[in-house]
Amino acid sequence: MITKSQPIGIFDSGIGGLTVAKAVIEALPNEDIIYFGDTARVPYGIKSEETVRAYALEITRFLLKRGVKMILIACNTVSASAKKEIIEAAGEVPVLDVITSGTQKAVSLPNHQHVGVIGTLGTVNSQAYVKAIQSHDGSIEVSQQACPLLVPLAEEGWIDNDVAVQTLHHYLDVFKGSGIQSLILGCTHYPLFKEVIPKVMNGEGVEIIDSAESIAASAKTKLQELNLLNKDGGDFHCFVSDRPQRFHELAERFLGRDLKSVDVVSLD
Amino acid sequence: MITKSQPIGIFDSGIGGLTVAKAVIEALPNEDIIYFGDTARVPYGIKSEETVRAYALEITRFLLKRGVKMILIACNTVSASAKKEIIEAAGEVPVLDVITSGTQKAVSLPNHQHVGVIGTLGTVNSQAYVKAIQSHDGSIEVSQQACPLLVPLAEEGWIDNDVAVQTLHHYLDVFKGSGIQSLILGCTHYPLFKEVIPKVMNGEGVEIIDSAESIAASAKTKLQELNLLNKDGGDFHCFVSDRPQRFHELAERFLGRDLKSVDVVSLD
Structure with missing residues (x-):
């Protein structure tokens, strides 16, 4: 029996998913949240x-051992490769993922015929966004671009300097004149470039879809449907599998606030 | 009892250490080599x-289980953090590491008073090059710069485009006018930038120390001393803990030749 007071679980391969946690905290400030970042791997x-x-x-x-009432897969790579297995393992606990949420947002935009997607090599090669979008509407064209350097740039904090802009041009200029109407930020790190991407895409009028915001909105809707919204929570607890260099600086950049409680745990 | 026909073992956190394997193959073409890249981690x-x-x-x-006669630590992070423990575990098998070899090359240059070092955050924060150089000669000044973006740039194959040059300027301009006489490439990926770094450092006359070449030279000297040079080998065998995306393309870029034999093994 799932109850309102149980926490929401969010996880990612690292700390990039804290952009999802940030969006969830903003959308659902009275929920307790447990975050797991697999920083060792x-x-x-x-x-x-x-x-x-x-x-x-x-x-x-x-x-699940920590009693979450919902699981949010913040990692695009995991959403692409392991969603089915996680849903099976979670049983009655609902599972949402960034790919499904980002896709729903894209296909809900009016008269949408061409969607752009940027992500890691793994996400792009998996064709997960292409399959998800075309399962809604097979006539929608999807153009993808892998952007391997954006994660290290975000972690270096170079989100709007000359190198960031030049790198974004290398990756995004291919979309110019292509007629994409929206661009899904298909990686948890990419919301950090949300300010500069429209400038690089100048004049193209492309709607930027932040999948962190999309999954936060989906989580709120789902909890309302299930009558599982909490009114008395608000704690945020972060677990990581290793405490990497510059962890706090990075975590706070992604979460957009102080990170008070962090525990290092081993999954082995 | 160690014999000439046993292979040389080389390992790294990933496939960057293939630049070390490349240098060893060039210096010691008749040795059998076993390479391990911990690509899963x-x-x-x-x-x-x-x-x-x-x-x-x-x-x-x-x-050691595969009977190596020598271990080369190609990974700067491991050289900085775990050299002592590896030497203990290796017993009579000699262990060389990139930091010691790069340092020996730097301090052997004539009238050397100021060394520059570039590396990952982990290598720089460990102060391992500073300690190693100053244990040879406490009067030598060492200036370090962490360059987190160079590894992903090398893996993207952007080793001389506008983004690579601009990124190198961000990291290396701090050395201009500093009076460094040499610059140690303190990361296995950095030899890929060996052509462009002198251009970015234009007119500074800085000697670039490639620690892959340095450790290959040290290995040759050590095997000669121990009368353990092989005349009949020449096989190269690569083990990895996972087969990542674009593995072959990357491995061949770093190794500089075809990668024929690769096995995926689990260490667990």
Whole structure:
């Protein structure tokens, strides 16, 4: 029996998913949240699907043991490779993922015929957004671009300097004149470039879809439907599998606020 | 009893250490070489020292089981954090590391008073090059610069485009006018920028020290001393803990030749 007072579980391969936590805290300030970032094994984007699935199931079991009422897959790579397995493992606990939420937002825009997607190599190669969008409407064209350098740029804090702008041009100029009407930010790190991307895409009038905001909105709707909204929470607890260099600086950049409570746990 | 026909073991957190393997193959073409790249757990540079030590010891045991006659630590992060533990675990098998070899090259240059070092955050924060250089000669000044974006740039293959040059300016301009006489490339990926770095440092007359070449030279000298040079080998065998996206393309870029034999093994 799931109750309102149980926490929401959010997880990612690392701390990039804190952009999702940030969006969820803003949309649902009275919920308790447990975040797990697999910082010992990040990045997932270059790993094989088998490895990603095994890691994702370990984290799912970790969250379920802590009594979460809902699981949000903040990691695009995991959403692409392991969503089915996580839903099975979670049983009655609802599971939402960034790919489904971002896709729903894109296909809900009026007269939408061409969607752009940027992500890691793993996400792009998995074709997960293409399949998700075309399962809603097979006539929608999807153009993808892998942007491997954006994660390290975000972690270096170079989100609007000359190198960031030049790198974004290398990746995004291919979309110019292509007729895309929206651009899904298909990686948890990319919301940090939300200010500069429209400038690089200048004059194209492309709607930027932030999948962190999309999944936060989906979570709110789902909890309302299930009558599981909490009114008395608001705690945020962060678990990581390792405490990397510059952890606090990075975490606070992504979360947009102080990170008070962090525990390092081993999943082995 | 160590014999000439046993292979040389080389390991790294990932496939960057293939630049070391390349240099060893060039210096010692008749040796059999076993390479291990921990591609399932790369990168080490952002992980805690405890985690790096545990991983490095697992790999050391893997190589010893395969009967190596020498271990080359190609990973700067491991060299900085776990050298002592690896030497203990290796017993009579000699262990060389990139930091010691790069340092020996730098301090052997005539009238050397100021050395520059670039590396990952982990290597720079460990102060390992500073300690190693100053243990040779306490009067030598060492200036360090962490360059977190160079690894992803090398993996993207952007080693001489506008973004690479601009990024190198961000990191290296601090050395201009500083009076450094040499610059140690303190990360296995950095030899890929060996052509463009002198252009970015234009007119400074700085000697670039490639620690892959340095450790290959040290290995040759050590095997000669121990009368352990092989005349009949020449095989190269690559083990990885996971087969990441674009693995072959990347491996061949770093190794500079075809990668024929690759096995995926689990250390667990």
